[in-house]
Amino acid sequence: MRWGTYIALTAAMVIVGLSLGVSLPLVSLRLESWGYGQFAIGVMAAMPAIGVLLGSRLTGPLAAALGVPRALFLSLLACALSLVVIALLPFYPLWLLMRLLIGMTLTVVFVLGESWINQLVEDQLRGRLVAVYGTGFALSQLSGPLLLAVLGTADDRGFWVAVALLVLGSSMMLGQSGAPRIDQQSVSGNGFAAFCREQPTIAWAVVLFAAFEAMVLTLMPVYMLREGFDQQRALLMVSVVVVGDAALQLPIGLLADRMSRTRLLRGCGVILLFSSLALPVFLHSALVWPLLLLFGASAGGLYTLSWIMVGQHYRDAALVRANAHMALLWGLGCLLGPLSTGGASQWLSSHALPLLMALGAAGFVVMAIRRPPFAQPGQR
Numbered sequence: 226m227r228w229g230t231y232i233a234l235t236a237a238m239v240i241v242g243l244s245l246g247v248s249l250p251l252v253s254l255r256l257e258s259w260g261y262g263q264f265a266i267g268v269m270a271a272m273p274a275i276g277v278l279l280g281s282r283l284t285g286p287l288a289a290a291l292g293v294p295r296a297l298f299l300s301l302l303a304c305a306l307s308l309v310v311i312a313l314l315p316f317y318p319l320w321l322l323m324r325l326l327i328g329m330t331l332t333v334v335f336v337l338g339e340s341w342i343n344q345l346v347e348d349q350l351r352g353r354l355v356a357v358y359g360t361g362f363a364l365s366q367l368s369g370p371l372l373l374a375v376l377g378t379a380d381d382r383g384f385w386v387a388v389a390l391l392v393l394g395s396s397m398m399l400g401q402s403g404a405p406r407i408d409q410q411s412v413s414g415n416g417f418a419a420f421c422r423e424q425p426t427i428a429w430a431v432v433l434f435a436a437f438e439a440m441v442l443t444l445m446p447v448y449m450l451r452e453g454f455d456q457q458r459a460l461l462m463v464s465v466v467v468v469g470d471a472a473l474q475l476p477i478g479l480l481a482d483r484m485s486r487t488r489l490l491r492g493c494g495v496i497l498l499f500s501s502l503a504l505p506v507f508l509h510s511a512l513v514w515p516l517l518l519l520f521g522a523s524a525g526g527l528y529t530l531s532w533i534m535v536g537q538h539y540r541d542a543a544l545v546r547a548n549a550h551m552a553l554l555w556g557l558g559c560l561l562g563p564l565s566t567g568g569a570s571q572w573l574s575s576h577a578l579p580l581l582m583a584l585g586a587a588g589f590v591v592m593a594i595r596r597p598p599f600a601q602p603g604q605r
Contacts, residue, residue, distance in 0.1 A: 227403045231345050231354070234401065238338055239361040240394035241301065241331075246369015247376075248308055248387040249442040250463065252320070254378045254456070257447055261317075267567020270443035272321050274435075274563075276328020277556025281549050284333045293337050293404035300333040301395035305388045312384035328559075332552050338398075340548045343536035344405050349482070352533050356478020359529045363471035363521075366442070370460045370467075378456070405545060420550040426589070426598045427531045430490065431551050433497075433585045434528040435558025440566050440578055441466050441521075448578050452508060462517060469521030477526045481533050487597045490534075493526035494590040501583035505576040524582075527589070531598075538599050 249270075256266050288296045307323040307330070346354040376382045421428045441463060449459035480489055500519040507513050531551075539547045562581075569577035 226347055226350075227345055230401045230403050231342060233397050234338060234342050234345075235358045235361055237297075237394045237397035238334075238342075238358065239365045240390050240397070241334065242362040242365030243369050243372070244308075244387040244390035244394070245331075246366035246442070246467075247373050247383050247390070248311075248369075250370055250446050250460065251373055251378055251383040251387075252311070252324070253443045253447055255315075256317075257450065258378070263444070263447060263567045265317075265567075266447060267444060267563040269317075269321060269324060270439055270563035270567070271560045272324035273328030273331065274439065274556045274559030274561075276325045276330075277332045277552055277559060279325075280329035280332030281336065281552045281556070283329065284336045284549065284552075287333055288337055293341060294398050294401055297334055297337055297398040298395045300330040301391050301398070304330040304334075305391035305395070308384050308388045308391070312381040312388070328556070332556070335555075336545070336548050336552045337404075339532070340545045341404055343532065343548070344540070344544060345403060346536070348537060351536055352478040352481030352486075353475070354478075355533050355536065356474045356481070356529055359478070359525065359532075360471050360474040363467055363474060363525060367464050367467035367471055370446075370464045374457055374460045416546060417550050417553055420547065421554075424598055425596050426490070426593045427535065427551075428554050429585075429589050429592050430494075430527040430531045431554040432558035432561070433582075433589055434524050434531075435555040436562025436566075436585065437524040437558075437582060439559040439562045440582075443563055444566055444578060448575070451575060462513075465514060465517040466521035469518035470525030471521075472518070473522035474525055474529055477522075477529055478533070481530060486530055486534055486537075487593070487599075490527065490530045490598070491590065491593045493523045493530065494586055494593055496523035497527070498583055498586035498590060501579045501586055504579040520579075520582075534598055 252269060253266050256269060284296075287300070290296075291299065304327050307326045310323050311320055342358055343351075343355070372386070373383050376386065445463050445466070446456075446459045449462050450456065454462065477489065477493075496519055500516050500523060503516050504513070504520065507516055535547050535551065536544065566578050566581055569581060574580065
């Protein structure tokens with residue numbers, strides 16, 4: 226196993242996560258301060274998801290033409306340039322376009338970067354090493370809102386820090402070895418419908434976690450503000466959710482190497498269901514803090530375990546195709562989550578975020594029982 230490459234890739238992706246943790250909430254909070262409604266903020270939050278849907282089609286040609294390390298490097302630089310435009314030109318339609326470009330470029334980064342990591346790790350260590358990556362990425366997103374709280378949201382310092390982090394992360398991609406050999410067919414959308422039919426539980430888990438992450442980083446700060454919390458407390462509560470995601474990924478990874486990954490996946494779905502339902506009830510009590518931890522941990526477990534199981538069952542070109550399909554599913558989740566929650570929050574219920582997560586978790590639990598991932602016929 227190429228440990229140096231694994232460490233460099235993991236560190237680079239963690240830095241990317243820190244950049245996202247700073248810039249995504251800042252966009253939403255800036256729009257809130259300008260008087261935009263939750264639906265408009267939700268539309269802005271959904272633009273990277275549309276970019277994901279488009280970017281998954283560009284990954285193959287870009288990687289085939291440039292090679293994986295160079296494709297990752299240039300994609301991160303393009304993402305940084307988009308944030309520069311956002312910082313310099315505060316114009317809502319232009320921000321929509323830049324957020325679209327961010328989604329497209331980050332799709333290339335995550336499809337290729339995560340395929341590379343999953344290809345490198347040995348199966349007996351897969352749960353732990355994937356969890357190390359997941360923990361690092363979650364911690365970076367936790368640190369993002371905390372760093373933003375220090376920097377403040379009144380000016381553009383958060384955007385410039387995010388740009389610098391992306392440039393740093395991109396430089397770490399260069400010179401690494403052991404990248405998967407990828408052609409256009411390997412990462413195209415071909416077979417997407419078949420993948421969803423064969424692995425509906427994995428598909429639902431990815432969509433659900435993508436919706437969760439997009440809503441937590443973009444709409445949850447606004448949700449907390451409108452429930453009466455000040456900005457510092459709202460950002461702290463978002464950070465606690467990400468702490469929950471980060472803190473339990475390593476234990477989940479260890480358990481995934483020692484027990485049934487399918488049962489563990491179901492358990493995460495059940496915890497997400499009950500923590501989502503409990504949040505509106507205990508939002509203004511001391512019990513909200515452990516609930517926020519469980520909320521983040523269970524949602525993060527869905528994606529970590531799905532990624533572990535995909536890496537266990539696919540290799541080489543099939544693994545890259547599966548990751549491309551997961552990127553499309555991620556885009557759908559990031560698109561549907563903020564749009565549905567933004568609209569429902571504005572026109573139906575202020576508690577739409579946790580209630581819609583509970584609805585999605587309930588559907589996932591039913592699916593995980595009826596169609597266990599990678600199960601043999603008759604197996605449950």
